[in-house]
Amino acid sequence: MRTIVIVGGGAGGLELATRLGDSAGKAGHARVILVDRWPAHFWKPLLHTVASGARDPQHCEIEYSAQAAGHGFEFSQGEVRAIDRGNRTIELAPWIGDDGREVLPARRIGYDKLVLALGSVTNFFDVPGAAENVLTLDSVAEAEVFRKRFVGACIQASARKAQGEPDGAAVNIIIVGGGATGVELAAELSHTARTLAKYHVHALDPVRDVRIRLLERGEYLLPHLHRRLSRRAARHLRSLGIEVRTNTAVASVGPDGMLDSAGTRHDATITLWAAGVEAPALCATLGLSVNRLRQIVVGPTLQSVSDPDIFAIGDCANFVCPVQGVVPPRAQAAHQQALFLAHALAQRAGAPPPSFKYHDYGSFVSLGPLAAVGVLAGTVKGRKYQVGGAAARLIYRLMYRKHLLALHGFARMAAHTVADWIRARLAPSVKLY
Ligand SMILES: Cc1cc2nc3c(=O)[nH]c(=O)nc-3n(C[C@H](O)[C@H](O)[C@H](O)COP(=O)(O)OP(=O)(O)OC[C@H]3O[C@@H](n4cnc5c(N)ncnc54)[C@H](O)[C@@H]3O)c2cc1C
Structure with a gap:
């Protein structure tokens, strides 16, 4: 065998x-x-x-x-x-x-x-100090480290605010890379900052005090999508209070901030690097x-x-x-x-080996719990359809269900979907500890 x-x-x-x-x-x-x-x-x-x-x-x-x-x-x-x-x-x-x-x-x-x-794994593109001073999103363990550091930073800044420290209330989050990972995380974090305020985990203004900045080297966010969708995503992020800076390449990174290639300094309580993979x-x-x-x-x-x-x-x-x-x-x-x-x-030995052909069915990017943008490709006569809002969000969610379907079959996938729906109604909307 x-x-x-x-x-x-x-x-x-x-x-x-x-x-x-x-x-x-x-x-x-x-x-x-x-x-x-x-x-x-x-x-x-x-x-x-x-x-x-x-x-x-x-x-x-x-x-x-x-x-x-x-x-x-x-x-x-x-x-x-x-x-x-x-x-x-x-x-x-x-x-x-x-x-x-x-x-x-x-x-x-x-x-x-x-x-x-x-x-x-994350590609640091040999930027000096990046590997030593940033967090990455390559595994669940790393994502958990980020979450704990973010919640901790909000609690500390809130304590400094209570003691009246000038500008002590600022939590500066910098996300490097305006691709799908960076955009999705920025949108989710903005929601988390608001929820933590609602739960009284911190007493910060979730927009003014929790400053989320997204740095992108290129001219547009989400370069793999159509320009119209990139602009739509940038508008949505800005409406959430996120600072979007395109044409900004990071030149070096230190423990509490970075310099861009124009020589501008960006202070950072936490830096998340999502600029590419290898x-x-x-x-x-x-x-x-x-x-x-x-x-x-x-x-x-x-x-x-x-x-x-x-x-x-x-x-x-x-x-x-x-x-x-x-x-x-x-x-x-x-x-x-x-x-x-x-x-x-x-296949049995001796059968002619088949050839793999890739089909691009489109790409969707989440913009927080209520929105998404993306392109649906090749489903009708090979056309591409730009999709946004609730429809895009629904298609984005279906991607994970499709993965569960492939691993578990229909009945267990459906059971997971119901369980997730019930859990979302019973548990707090942000995991704290
Ligand atoms: C935040 C984020 C959002 C994303 N969003 C999307 C999206 O919306 N749509 C999309 O299509 N793609 C998305 N991607 C990309 C997508 O996740 C990857 O393309 C996909 O997971 C690749 O699958 P894979 O099987 O190649 O590798 P992975 O899913 O990364 O699995 C690799 C596995 O290999 C194991 N492994 C690695 N090295 C070793 C070793 N030496 N020994 C033993 N085990 C090892 C790891 O533990 C891991 O389990 C996203 C990625 C990230 C990080």
Whole structure:
């Protein structure tokens, strides 16, 4: 029996393991093993809602072991630190528990086919001081650190205000990068600042005292969307009291602020860096062909161009689609590639390998709990439709439901939707502790 190892249980990897386990795993045609450094999956496009406190991550995490038991695959927790391509094994670092003790020593797992679905990490573009002084949104743990720092900063500033310190009330939040992550977080944070005031967690003016500034190097926010939608998003953010500065490139970052390339200083209580992503450092150590963002170069079968036993999907892969061009690092790309590989890897030996084609179905960006903007593409005669307001918000929400549908099937997805609806009515709208 073939052993298919999938490293990374994110948007692409977990869906692939689930589909492949349900088909080849349950039928006994292949042993499917999923490896991830964490015990549970969290859908990354929701990370900004964890950072703002709008979502408790525990309510939407999926435990890998439980998913594996129901879907015919195995799960092994650990961080992959090397791959021995000659002997076709991956090497996992020792697994250290929360109390600092070793749970499992370093291990090796053999494979016949290996799928790398490692995702991406923040790209600091070598800006001096950025890596040392900013927070990032690469994982649930990092989003939680941001949330706690934000709530703490508001409480401290409120105490300074009560003592009458001049300008002591200011909380300066700088978000670097006006792409989807930066825009979505800015809008959510503005809502959180207001809710914290309503709960009397702080006594600040949520607009005047909690200053949220979004810095974007380019001329427009959301450069992947139409200019009209970029302007609409900027208008919406400004209406929330968020300062939007385009054409502002960060030159260096310090512990309490940064300098832009024009020499202007921007004070920051907290800086969040969301200026772009690159593939994890591991990708560049495997002897596989990679691009300048360390993404593994793959052909139309999603096999590495350097090793036919290794496939790469999602953010860590570089595939240039003949029709759509470079496939962007998006959840919809990871989903389509998982779907494609689930069929391709389940095929019997000797069948001609199919070719992957990327379809761009559009892109949506949340502007807080009530608004969104985006483009719906290719659904009717290949046309693109610009969508905003409540309709965009509904479509944006459906994206997560679609992910749950792929992992759980209709009945459990519907049950999750009802549970989320009830929870939203019972729990405070911002997670505080
Ligand atoms: C705040 C935010 C908002 C976003 N919004 C959208 C959106 O609206 N629409 C959209 O299409 N996309 C969005 N994205 C992008 C989207 O989340 C990614 O494109 C998608 O998650 C990529 O899926 P993936 O499977 O490649 O990687 P991921 O989902 O990142 O999963 C990678 C997995 O690999 C594991 N891993 C990494 N290295 C190792 C290792 N060495 N050993 C073991 N395990 C490892 C990680 O723990 C993780 O579980 C957003 C991203 C962010 C951060």
